[in-house]
Amino acid sequence: MPASAFWAIFDTEGLWQIISLSLGVSLTASALASLAGVSLGSVLAVCSFPGRRLFVILTNAFLGLPPVVVGLTLYLLLSRSGPLAVTGLLFTPEAMVLAQFVLATPIVTAFVHRAVETAWGRYGGALMVDGASRLRAVPHLLAVERIPVLVAILAGFGRTVSEVGAILIVGGNIAGYTRTMTTAIVLETSKGNLSLALGLGFVLIGVSIAVSAAIFALGMRGGRWWW
């Protein structure tokens, strides 16, 4: 790519807004997915209840949930002629958060379940002897499995920040409103501006590496203070 084409990226109209919307949507979705996934994964690992196995199997099956199908399903639900029309969420950033939350939650849940289950097998007996209830053992288990759980959260973030199929359908790629890094790349490719599209891709990769590194570093430090 010629150098001039690279610098043209920074002339892209609303580039910073596109980056901040991308990060805003993906971070919100992955924060919610992390809360839901860490809780669900832990409960699935330490508690036994009817249907638990089925739940675990479904969670693992949803690791490969196709984004376009999630997008299309949400579109039909949120459409003005759909059952959730009153929410008025279609073609908004909030709808994109919802779609990415649905995609990332199974990933965090499955990875956390796996990590906590291992720790439970190893230390569960000892923790129970100490008189802790199963759920009260969870923070200790998460502390032991800090790195795998952090990786689970990063995998969730990775899924959200790179995704395009679902947000294109429920967000609509509206300029200045629901256009993100990934949908902008699709758009510039379709306009034949291939080097600009590729440049935006590099910016996206750089931003996502920086954010992942920050989450990991802060998570590790936080772990040392809190546990």
Next chain:
Amino acid sequence: MVRAVLVIALAATIFSHHPGHAADQPPAQSIMLASTTSVDNSGLLGHILPLFTKETGITVRVLAQGTGQALATAAHGDADLVLVHDPEAEQKFMTEGHGVDRRQIAWNDFIVVGPRSDPAHIAGGHDAAAALTAIAEVRALFVSRGDNSGTDALEHRLWRAAEIDPAKTGGSSWYRDIGGGMGAALNTASAIGAYTLSDRGTWLSFGNKGGLAVLVEGDPRLLNRYDVILLDPKKHPEAKQEAARRLAEWLISPQGQDAINGFKIDGEQLFHPLAVSPK
């Protein structure tokens, strides 16, 4: 770990206060326009809509889809008005009671583009159906949108006029149905050296022409008219009728027509206002 979640949540809160977020724009002041990629990707809407917004304070959010998908979005009630270019599909939309007040706002034309080597020898012609016949005869590569868009619909009408069914004439060996937008079709045609049918607006603003050139133009059948249609309040009471009507009326007003007339890329006019419309 708990902290990692908190960090993400905090960052999310900071980033979610970006400009252009839902909370900053009262919904009454914005309308959803379902439109085609040709008027949006070419830059026309980006050129004229800010003028409308400045005049009226109404923000227009553009969904750039193919005509087929744009009409389907509107039929679901998910847009407040449409700007499309497929007379037959528009007629069906009107007949089904979804739309009112269909008005032409601009026009340009379609062109047949293809490799400069021109294996079917169609360059310089003014008969689109004859060009397609020549392409089919030598089985030269042809990229079809196959996405139910206005351009796709015209392509199928032209094949019917040529009395050829490409699917039954050697099928995918030369006729490539890519199921994508105009840009995707041009990217594909450029990559494999194929012919394709394009609207002039997308072509002129397209950045990856490669070895492609305009080969056939000037057939009256290649006229491309853009119409704006409002949603029928009886069927779609939730559509923002008043604001949508202001946009439709602005587009045919002297100000709107001037704005369309003034949009040029490298000195070339992409869309023509109604005043010079061929009858």
